[in-house]
Amino acid sequence: MPRPLRVAIVGAGPAGIYAADALLKSEVAADPGVSIDIFERMPAPFGLIRYGVAPDHPRIKGIITALHQVLDKPQVRLFGNVEYGADLHLDDLRAFYDGVIFSTGAMADRELKIPGVELDGSFGAADFASWYDGHPDVPRTWPLEAEKVAVLGVGNVALDVSRILAKTADELLPTEIPPNVYEGLKANKAVEIHVFGRRGPAQAKFSPMELRELDHSPNIEVIVNPEDIDYDEGSIEQRRSNKQVDMVAKTLENWAIRDVGDRPHKLFLHFFESPVEILGEDGKVVGLRTERTELDGTGNVKGTGTYTDWEVGAVYRAVGYLSDKLPKLPWDIESGTVPDEGGRVMQETGEHLDSTYVTGWIRRGPVGLIGHTKGDANETVANLLDDFANGRLQTPGTPEPEAVEAFLAEREIRFTTWEGWYKLDAAEKALGEPEGRERVKIVEREDMLRASGA
Incomplete structure (x- = not known):
């Protein structure tokens, strides 16, 4: 046989x-x-x-x-x-x-080749995600001392990072976050998040649903500058040929024309701003310099030679993962x-x-x-x-x-085995039950192995 x-x-x-x-x-x-x-x-x-x-x-x-x-x-x-x-x-x-x-x-962060990426306060989005998701191989603490933060990139990872930074720890407590992450987020001082994309609304890589979720928090005021709503022939064609692109653009347009509310945490979505340097002082991040861009007719952009310095105390690079x-x-x-x-x-x-x-x-x-x-x-x-x-x-x-x-x-x-996963799964659910949570994630590798019966 x-x-x-x-x-x-x-x-x-x-x-x-x-x-x-x-x-x-x-x-x-x-x-x-x-x-x-x-x-x-x-x-x-x-x-x-x-x-x-x-x-x-x-x-x-x-x-x-x-x-x-x-x-x-x-x-x-x-x-x-x-x-x-x-x-x-x-x-x-x-x-x-x-x-x-x-x-x-x-799982690693793709390199961003601009001056200042080595400064204290310049972080990779993948590393931050590993921390708030309780990865056993990253530090248990995260410095969240900046009141103003920049996030570079206009994809779903940038949305995740921005949302986690802008939400309160208590908003996230019902999820599976482990105790060290909850304590870290309770100490988060960020009240102003700036997300930067070098192209326009039609080129953003957000998923429509993930984008709209930004506005669901009672603590996050999403702000879009009306001057950033711009399209050329290439952008219009992208909207016509892709329903998701059109939905994202419509959401951003609606946010751009509404009045700014009074939610305590402000989340700004900036378009046509290309990061050119992370600014530092005494080895720490103190700002971000961007160059204003404009559409070239094809959906791509070119620099205008106009630069802006943004006062921020931390920069998160959400420019892609690397294997x-x-x-x-x-x-x-x-x-x-x-x-x-x-x-x-x-x-x-x-x-x-x-x-x-x-x-x-x-x-x-x-x-x-x-x-x-x-x-x-x-x-x-x-x-x-x-x-x-x-x-x-x-x-x-x-x-x-x-x-x-x-x-x-x-x-x-x-x-560990698949049977061991069922044991770990049960252990995490048991940790969450007293608090009315679905689970609390176990972080330490040794604790995971022990719970799994390795």
């Missing part, structure tokens, strides 16, 4: 779990069957949903329900707290599996991705790296919403299955499922 196809997936975020789902729905799952092991360096699964999505976004975190159904399948095993490149390597995986799919995502380079895999340093064709990892020679695949942000860069990774996963898995059907996959030396557990035990690697 032929054995099941054995596949390892490195990364237990949405991209990796979608790849597992695609394998489970394939014809191969019926005959000869599939056996999937997912490796995750964190003790808990779900990747960016757990450690990148703002805690006051339960709708997005609801995606976890669908991911749960995949990980509940008997053909899938989870090995948490196991780091690729440290605890196991590509050659190790090839010894156990017919194919390996990397879906490690992107970490993976050992033993080719790397495109410009895009921060693994070169591929249809999900097949491609070497510099132009040849496919045998039995090795990528999906999600490590493949195409950190663009698009979480659901967009489904298409990536389907394409990658289709090509893996095509290679399997045509005998192009390497045959592992020890494909038996128990060989992996023996390997980890021999190296004394503490790992």
